[in-house]
Amino acid sequence: MRAEQAGHVSFSPIPLTFNVKNLMLKTALRVSFVWSCLTSVASADNWGHWRGAAGNGVAMNAKPPIEWDVSKNVKWKSPLPGLGSSSPIIWGEQVFVTTAVPTEGDSRSQANSGKSPSGPSGKGGKGGKGGRPSLGGNSSNSLPSLAFKLLCFNRKDGAVLWEQTATVATPHQETHATNGFASASPCTDGQHVFAHFGSRGLFCYSMNGKLKWKREDFGKMETRNGFGEGSSPTLEGDKILVPWDHEGPSALYALNKLTGETIWKANREEPTNWSTPLVVEHAGKKQVVMNGQKFARAYDLESGKELWRCSGQTERPAASAVAERGLVYVGSGFRGSFLGAFRLNGIGDIKGTPSVAWVIDHDTPDVASPLLSSGRLYFYKGKGGQLSCVDAATGKPHYVAARIPGLDAIYASPIAANGYVYLTGRSGTTVVIKDADALEIVATNNVGETVDATPAPVDSELFIRGESHLFCIADLGK
Numbered sequence: 001m002r003a004e005q006a007g008h009v010s011f012s013p014i015p016l017t018f019n020v021k022n023l024m025l026k027t028a029l030r031v032s033f034v035w036s037c038l039t040s041v042a043s044a045d046n047w048g049h050w051r052g053a054a055g056n057g058v059a060m061n062a063k064p065p066i067e068w069d070v071s072k073n074v075k076w077k078s079p080l081p082g083l084g085s086s087s088p089i090i091w092g093e094q095v096f097v098t099t100a101v102p103t104e105g106d107s108r109s110q111a112n113s114g115k116s117p118s119g120p121s122g123k124g125g126k127g128g129k130g131g132r133p134s135l136g137g138n139s140s141n142s143l144p145s146l147a148f149k150l151l152c153f154n155r156k157d158g159a160v161l162w163e164q165t166a167t168v169a170t171p172h173q174e175t176h177a178t179n180g181f182a183s184a185s186p187c188t189d190g191q192h193v194f195a196h197f198g199s200r201g202l203f204c205y206s207m208n209g210k211l212k213w214k215r216e217d218f219g220k221m222e223t224r225n226g227f228g229e230g231s232s233p234t235l236e237g238d239k240i241l242v243p244w245d246h247e248g249p250s251a252l253y254a255l256n257k258l259t260g261e262t263i264w265k266a267n268r269e270e271p272t273n274w275s276t277p278l279v280v281e282h283a284g285k286k287q288v289v290m291n292g293q294k295f296a297r298a299y300d301l302e303s304g305k306e307l308w309r310c311s312g313q314t315e316r317p318a319a320s321a322v323a324e325r326g327l328v329y330v331g332s333g334f335r336g337s338f339l340g341a342f343r344l345n346g347i348g349d350i351k352g353t354p355s356v357a358w359v360i361d362h363d364t365p366d367v368a369s370p371l372l373s374s375g376r377l378y379f380y381k382g383k384g385g386q387l388s389c390v391d392a393a394t395g396k397p398h399y400v401a402a403r404i405p406g407l408d409a410i411y412a413s414p415i416a417a418n419g420y421v422y423l424t425g426r427s428g429t430t431v432v433i434k435d436a437d438a439l440e441i442v443a444t445n446n447v448g449e450t451v452d453a454t455p456a457p458v459d460s461e462l463f464i465r466g467e468s469h470l471f472c473i474a475d476l477g478k
Contacts, residue, residue, distance in 0.1 A: 050087040050185035062417040064462035075474040076158035084182030085452035100182040150195040162209040175228030183230035198229035213260040221246040224272035245273035264304035274318035282344035296330040308346035322372040333364040358395035373416035417457040
C-alpha cells in the first residue's frame with residue numbers, strides 16, 4: 001500500500017450467515033492485513049522534493065549503501081532520453097524525472113556552441129568535468145525543437161510506468177554549456193506530481209499520468225547572459241510556490257495546487273536567481289524564504305507580504321536556503337562570499353540587527369545548496385570540491401575548505417542519511433563521509449557518467465540521476 005492510501009482501506013461487509021467461528025477468523029485476518037499495511041506505510045519514506053521533506057537535504061530514516069560502482073550494488077539502471085539536470089523524486093513505488101528530448105526530424109541537437117564559463121553551471125566551453133556536451137546556442141534559431149517530458153519509473157525494476165509530453169517547444173533563449181532545458185526538479189504530495197519547465201510552463205499530473213491542469217502564461221524568462229533556467233517549485237499545504245527571478249519583471253507566485261489559480265504574487269526587484277523557495281515556521285506562522293542578489297527575503301505564506309530582508313548576497317545566487325531551530329541560512333559564492341544565519345523574528349531590513357545571528361564572508365557555496373544535519377552546516381567553496389563544516393548555532397568552524405579527493409566541479413547538493421554525508425561531483429564520483437565534527441572519508445564511489453543532479457536517499461536505496469541513466473543503488477550483498 002502506498003503512503004497516500006493510508007486510512008482509506010475498505011472491505012466488503014461480512015455476510016450475516018457466517019457463524020461466529022468464521023467471523024472471528026475473518027476478523028483476525030482483516031486486523032492482521034490492516035496492521036501489515038500500516039506497518040508497511042510506517043516503515044517506508046518518500047522523497048517528494050529535491051531537498052527532502054524539510055528542504056535541508058536530510059533523509060531522517062533512510063539507510064542507503066555507502067559503497068557502489070558501475071558493477072557493484074546497482075539494483076538497476078534505466079536509460080534516460082534527452083538531457084536534463086533535474087533531481088529524481090520518489091513516492092511509494094514511483095520515481096519521477098523530467099527531461100527535454102529533441103523531436104524527431106529536427107536536425108539540430110542540444111550540442112551547440114556553449115556560453116561563457118562564468119555561468120551558474122560550471123566550467124562551460126567543452127562541458128567541464130564529466131564531458132557533458134555544450135547545450136547552448138548563439139541564437140534561438142540554432143536551438144532544437146524539444147519535447148518536455150515527465151517520466152515515471154517503477155521503483156522495483158526501473159521500468160517506465162508512463163511518460164507524458166507536457167509540451168513541445170523551441171526555447172527562446174540559449175542555455176549554459178553545462179545546463180539543459182529541463183533543470184527544475186519535479187515535486188509531489190503523493191496525490192499529484194508537478195513538472196516545472198520554466199518558460200514552457202508548470203504542469204500538474206495525477207500519479208497515474210493524467211494531466212489535471214497547466215499554466216503556460218508566466219511569460220518568457222530572460223536569464224543572465226543566457227545561462228538558462230533552473231529554479232524548482234516548492235509544495236506547502238494547499239499551495240505550490242513558483243520562483244520567477246530573471247532579467248525582466250521578477251516575482252514569487254503562490255498557486256492553488258489543485259487548480260493552478262494564482263493565490264498571490266509577490267513582485268521582486270531582483271535579477272536572475274536559480275534558488276528554490278524554502279518554507280519555515282515561526283510563532284505559529286509560516287514564512288517563505290528566498291535567496292536573492294540584492295536581498296535574502298522572507299514572505300508571509302498566506303498573503304505574500306514581505307516580512308524581512310537582509311542584504312549582503314553576491315551576484316547571481318543559486319544556492320537555496322536551509323533552516324532549523326529558529327534559524328534560516330542563506331548564502332551565495334559567485335564573485336564574493338556571503339552566508340548568513342537569520343532569526344525568523346525580524347521585521348523590515350534586519351541588516352546589523354540582532355536578527356542576524358552570524359555571518360561568514362569566505363569559502364561560501366555557489367551552485368550547490370548547503371546541507372543542515374545534526375546541528376552542522378556543510379557547504380562547498382564555490383563550485384569546487386572544498387568542503388566546510390560549521391556549527392549551525394554559532395557559525396564556528398569544525399573545518400574550513402577541506403579538499404575532498406575525487407571531487408572537483410560540483411553542482412549536486414550534499415545530502416545526509418544514517419550518520420553519513422554524500423558528496424557528489426560532476427565526474428560521477430560520490431564521496432561518503434561521516435556526519436561528524438571531524439572530517440572522515442569512508443568511501444569513494446562512481447557511476448561512470450556525469451552527475452549534476454542531487455541524489456535522493458529513500459529507505460535502503462539511493463537514486464542517482466546521471467547524464468544518460470537513472471540509477472537505483474541498493475545493498476545487493478555481493
